[in-house]
Amino acid sequence: MTATVERPWVQEMVVVHRVFRRESRNLPDLVAAARVGDTARAVLLAGLAREYIEGLHHHHTAEDELLWPKLLARVDLDAELVLRMEQQHHVVAEGLEEVERRLTAWERTAGAAERDALADALRRHREDLLIHLDEEERHILPLVYEHITVKEWAALGESGMEKTPKDKLLFLLGALLEDATPEETARFLSPLPLPARLLWYTVGKRAYAKRMRKVRTI
Structure with a gap:
């Protein structure tokens, strides 16, 4: 085989x-x-x-x-x-x-x-x-x-x-996941330790969205 x-x-x-x-x-x-x-x-x-x-x-x-x-x-x-x-x-x-x-x-x-x-x-x-x-x-x-x-x-x-820089990692993750498909999102998140995934969902996701609204509002 x-x-x-x-x-x-x-x-x-x-x-x-x-x-x-x-x-x-x-x-x-x-x-x-x-x-x-x-x-x-x-x-x-x-x-x-x-x-x-x-x-x-x-x-x-x-x-x-x-x-x-x-x-x-x-x-x-x-x-x-x-x-x-x-x-x-x-x-x-x-x-x-x-x-x-x-x-x-x-x-x-x-x-x-x-x-x-x-x-x-x-x-x-x-x-x-x-x-x-x-x-x-x-x-x-x-x-x-x-x-x-x-x-x-x-x-x-x-x-x-x-x-x-460590204080930019959640922003980087947000940028990667912004247009990602569900499958792509799972592939990026699955290797992360549980505390990191929780930090993304409880803090990072909202912080990224807030910053992008501020930047992209003309």
Whole structure:
């Protein structure tokens, strides 16, 4: 009898990408709608944008360090594809550097010109990001399913958790679960210890919803 090989749950990556897709869509619209001179609103949205940038940076760094080297060693025929993923990471990073510069200028003045320049930079970033996410989901995840072990795949998620400040973990969970299906939600919550799940349902879920209402109310 042939032994069944356990495969990584690659849908996890789709759920993570869903967060970046949603926030990269929302951020330029929220920034563009901010009133001129409303520095409090500018600071609030700049804080959210920086959390988004930090999360995307950690996500791509984990791939660069833990995923691409393993795939390059195991999928010779697809090496060009993997190298293209690395190059796309560089493009996205360069776009985010511009966003960071625009954020600093806008939150200081809340001026119209600074606001509009930031919104444009965020839209350009989203265009670059979607090209990468679409290609990664279409071509890389099947390779991960075939060539990466469950333990190796889990290391990516563990890396992200380790780099997330403890006071941001419930917010991160809220972002992941916002658009998750019931099955996806169960997959994310089931590995958590009971106290962590109780904390999510009693505190984290409401706190996340409250913060998002504040941020997304234009």
